[in-house]
Amino acid sequence: MKIDLTIDKERRKRAIQRVHDKNIIIPTYAQMKKPSLVPASIQRELSTIGLWDVNPRNLFRITWHNEPVTLGGGFGGVNYIELPTTMTGTPARIVVLVGKWFPTGAHKVGAAFGCLVPRLVTGQFDPSTQKAVWPSTGNYCRGGAYDSALLGCESIAILPEGMSKERFEWLSKIAGETIKTPGSESNVKEIFDKCWELRKSGQDLMIFNQFEEFGNYLWHYEITGHAMEEVLLQIMGPNDEYRGMASATGSAGTIGSGDYLKHLFPSSKIVASEALQCPTLLQNGFGSHRIEGIGDKHVPWIHNVRNSDLIVAIDDNAIVNLARLFNEKAGRIYLTKQGVPEMIVNNLDLLGFSGISNVLSAIKMAKYFELGEHDIVLTILTDSMELYQSRLQEMHLEYGDYTENNAAADFARYLLGESTDHMLEMTYADRKRVHNLKYYTWVEQQGKTYDEIQSQWYEPDYWSDVQKQVPEIDALIEEFNADVGIG
Numbered sequence: 336m337k338i339d340l341t342i343d344k345e346r347r348k349r350a351i352q353r354v355h356d357k358n359i360i361i362p363t364y365a366q367m368k369k370p371s372l373v374p375a376s377i378q379r380e381l382s383t384i385g386l387w388d389v390n391p392r393n394l395f396r397i398t399w400h401n402e403p404v405t406l407g408g409g410f411g412g413v414n415y416i417e418l419p420t421t422m423t424g425t426p427a428r429i430v431v432l433v434g435k436w437f438p439t440g441a442h443k444v445g446a447a448f449g450c451l452v453p454r455l456v457t458g459q460f461d462p463s464t465q466k467a468v469w470p471s472t473g474n475y476c477r478g479g480a481y482d483s484a485l486l487g488c489e490s491i492a493i494l495p496e497g498m499s500k501e502r503f504e505w506l507s508k509i510a511g512e513t514i515k516t517p518g519s520e521s522n523v524k525e526i527f528d529k530c531w532e533l534r535k536s537g538q539d540l541m542i543f544n545q546f547e548e549f550g551n552y553l554w555h556y557e558i559t560g561h562a563m564e565e566v567l568l569q570i571m572g573p574n575d576e577y578r579g580m581a582s583a584t585g586s587a588g589t590i591g592s593g594d595y596l597k598h599l600f601p602s603s604k605i606v607a608s609e610a611l612q613c614p615t616l617l618q619n620g621f622g623s624h625r626i627e628g629i630g631d632k633h634v635p636w637i638h639n640v641r642n643s644d645l646i647v648a649i650d651d652n653a654i655v656n657l658a659r660l661f662n663e664k665a666g667r668i669y670l671t672k673q674g675v676p677e678m679i680v681n682n683l684d685l686l687g688f689s690g691i692s693n694v695l696s697a698i699k700m701a702k703y704f705e706l707g708e709h710d711i712v713l714t715i716l717t718d719s720m721e722l723y724q725s726r727l728q729e730m731h732l733e734y735g736d737y738t739e740n741n742a743a744a745d746f747a748r749y750l751l752g753e754s755t756d757h758m759l760e761m762t763y764a765d766r767k768r769v770h771n772l773k774y775y776t777w778v779e780q781q782g783k784t785y786d787e788i789q790s791q792w793y794e795p796d797y798w799s800d801v802q803k804q805v806p807e808i809d810a811l812i813e814e815f816n817a818d819v820g821i822g
């Protein structure tokens with residue numbers, strides 16, 4: 336069993352008491368997938384609750400279906416936008432799911448839920464005595480701190496010191512403790528070191544390590560994967576074909592949604608992307624980069640590399656310059672002149688840094704396979720520019736005003752000029768080379784065994800065993816809710 340569902344009766348009783356005291360009801364996977372299943376009484380309560388409020392009913396907003404408003408929103412269709420050819424430079428249909436409308440403004444709150452809830456409802460995690468530790472490159476620890484605040488349990492957020500100011504400001508209000516590890520985005524090893532230090536500290540804590548927790552993979556497989564399927568059902572015409580999805584691999588949770596879609600569309604592709612300045616997947620390389628949230632210098636344990644088809648490395652210069660193009664006034668005016676519809680231009684702040692990177696990865700895939708107007712590529716906007724306003728200000732101070740000339744150069748070079756360089760369509764041997772990199776992080780450093788890493792590659796049912804755990808988890812959630820006895 337990849338997600339351990341062993342019950343600890345004594346702790347479970349204490350968890351039930353805590354959840355009861357905090358007036359919490361836990362949503363099931365079925366409800367996150369299909370919020371029309373959420374009881375009407377809860378939907379009524381949500382009509383007066385803000386999207387980011389620390390209110391336990393917001394657990395029901397861990398879904399792609401939130402109405403895109405900051406207060407009192409109900410549930411509707413999946414939040415997505417289709418980017419026009421005038422912007423992408425490819426006739427292919429590039430469709431993006433929007434993460435901004437999750438509580439905390441990023442879909443990582445779902446990954447945190449996916450890791451925490453199985454441990455809570457089995458009694459393995461006791462929120463009345465234990466601290467929850469959330470190692471992260473930014474948004475996961477925000478999601479974890481948020482979920483912990485709802486449970487009233489103490490939390491420790493761990494993230495690199497070089498992340499954007501907005502994240503730290505928000506964490507100072509929500510997390511019990513925030514630990515800054517040395518370095519920036521790609522310094523994940525330093526985060527793992529801090530986890531070991533905490534384990535040895537003698538404190539009663541539980542570490543929810545997203546990079547190895549199958550709850551993260553499963554949440555995206557089931558919830559993001561299903562949301563993508565829903566979008567496809569909505570937008571696909573009779574001659575259209577779904578060709579694949581692209582996702583950066585921070586913890587390799589999001590990319591799990593590609594596995595779900597591959598079951599439905601076996602010939603579709605999965606593109607794993609990373610920063611060119613830290614080309615770990617592409618070249619076993621290392622380095623630091625500015626695409627906040629996508630880590631690297633290691634291959635996450637939960638990345639099903641055997642199922643990935645292409646690797647794409649994205650230049651972080653493209654990201655920071657496109658962030659200016661999409662958000663500075665001169666950039667938006669220029670884009671409108673180039674024929675990008677105003678409705679799209681006005682919503683370009685929905686793309687955070689990694690979202691821009693994901694869009695470029697999707698464009699590169701479309702160009703590489705010479706996709707046409709009936710081909711659909713999906714990707715994800717994990718968060719929005721709300722978390723990077725300080726970065727825009729920093730660039731403004733460093734480079735001065737953003738002008739029409741800057742806009743023309745960035746549009747031509749980084750959007751329409753996006754090329755198919757720094758890509759690899761993986762053979763069996765390429766995939767195995769990437770999978771083998773896991774050895775150095777996970778077996779040598781982080782306590783996984785030789786047998787486990789071999790099973791990931793050779794055991795035919797390894798990944799499907801995880802995928803099949805949803806009904807059991809939902810049954811445990813329902814039993815737990817019944818024992819809590821609220822609602």
Ligand SMILES: Cc1ncc(COP(=O)(O)O)c(C=O)c1O
Nearest residue numbers: 474585586587588589628689717
């Ligand atoms: C902004 C941002 N983008 C992308 C990712 C990567 O997503 P995943 O960890 O699911 O691979 C993260 C992860 O924390 C993130 O915070």
